[in-house]
Amino acid sequence: MKIIEDISEMQRYAAQLRQNGKVVGFVPTMGALHQGHLSLMECARRESDHVVVSLFVNPAQFGPKEDYNKYPRDLKGDIEKVAAIGVDTLFTPTASQIYPEGYRTYIEVEGLSDILCGKIRPGHFRGVATVVLKLFNIVRPHKAFFGQKDFQQTVVIKKMAEDLNTDVTVIVFPTVREPDGLAMSSRNQYLSREERISAAILYRSLLEARLLFEKGEHSEDKLRDAITTTFMSEPSSQLEYVAIVNGNTLQEETDVQKGTVITIAARIGKTRLIDNIIL
Numbered sequence: 001m002k003i004i005e006d007i008s009e010m011q012r013y014a015a016q017l018r019q020n021g022k023v024v025g026f027v028p029t030m031g032a033l034h035q036g037h038l039s040l041m042e043c044a045r046r047e048s049d050h051v052v053v054s055l056f057v058n059p060a061q062f063g064p065k066e067d068y069n070k071y072p073r074d075l076k077g078d079i080e081k082v083a084a085i086g087v088d089t090l091f092t093p094t095a096s097q098i099y100p101e102g103y104r105t106y107i108e109v110e111g112l113s114d115i116l117c118g119k120i121r122p123g124h125f126r127g128v129a130t131v132v133l134k135l136f137n138i139v140r141p142h143k144a145f146f147g148q149k150d151f152q153q154t155v156v157i158k159k160m161a162e163d164l165n166t167d168v169t170v171i172v173f174p175t176v177r178e179p180d181g182l183a184m185s186s187r188n189q190y191l192s193r194e195e196r197i198s199a200a201i202l203y204r205s206l207l208e209a210r211l212l213f214e215k216g217e218h219s220e221d222k223l224r225d226a227i228t229t230t231f232m233s234e235p236s237s238q239l240e241y242v243a244i245v246n247g248n249t250l251q252e253e254t255d256v257q258k259g260t261v262i263t264i265a266a267r268i269g270k271t272r273l274i275d276n277i278i279l
């Protein structure tokens with residue numbers, strides 16, 4: 001596996017890959033890799049000739065009071081994991097290369113980046129869209145792979161990729177879960193043993209709503225109530241929001257139908273977690 005840290009070197013190598021007619025699959029990550037990331041890489045492996053994974057904890061997507069400094073980092077462990085999957089190239093730029101002194105350009109996906117999680121984490125999706133576009137420009141992939149767990153992120157990135165004519169096909173891969181249903185996330189590492197058990201409430205509440213929907217309940221309020229009530233049974237959890245939205249526009253959907261997305265955010269102790277299901 002080739003490891004590249006320098007942006008210009010990655011650009012030269014990416015140009016060469018394209019010239020040689022390789023289909024390049026790209027999996028951008030912030031490291032602290034878990035099975036969710038590895039499944040994305042396996043999918044990229046199946047669907048491309050050359051797989052590039054980037055590992056970059058992006059300061060621009062963290063708020064001033066958020067966990068940028070304590071975000072889990074394990075470069076050695078991550079290198080072993082990606083090598084075992086058969087990734088071809090690992091790109092590990094530094095923050096000062098991605099955002100050199102005097103950096104000024106940011107991407108705002110209007111109407112999608114300032115709602116739901118974007119309302120609670122102002123600037124977060126601006127940071128995500130900016131770094132993903134920069135990485136697309138550097139790696140020049142044909143296809144890029146993202147996990148459904150970060151549903152709003154996938155919608156923001158798809159819109160950015162389309163609006164800015166990137167010519168990158170954005171592929172969304174289903175959420176990978178622990179045996180009790182908890183969506184895999186690097187932030188699960190923050191949970192204490194008790195909190196880890198409580199955290200299963202997120203998926204449990206979504207399943208309650210899905211069950212109701214499958215029994216014929218199409219009222220947004222009733223599905224929302226089912227989630228809120230389930231959360232009440234878990235005192236260490238605090239539901240931040242439930243949104244029942246259209247999967248393309250993220251606009252609230254009053255007539256819930258197949259394909260509608262229920263997305264939630266909650267705190268378990270101090271840890272903020274998100275999850276969603278597509279009905």
Ligand code: PAF
Pocket residue numbers: 028029030056058061128131132150153
């Ligand atoms: O999902 C993530 O890990 C990050 O938001 C991403 C897409 C790598 C951008 O920093």
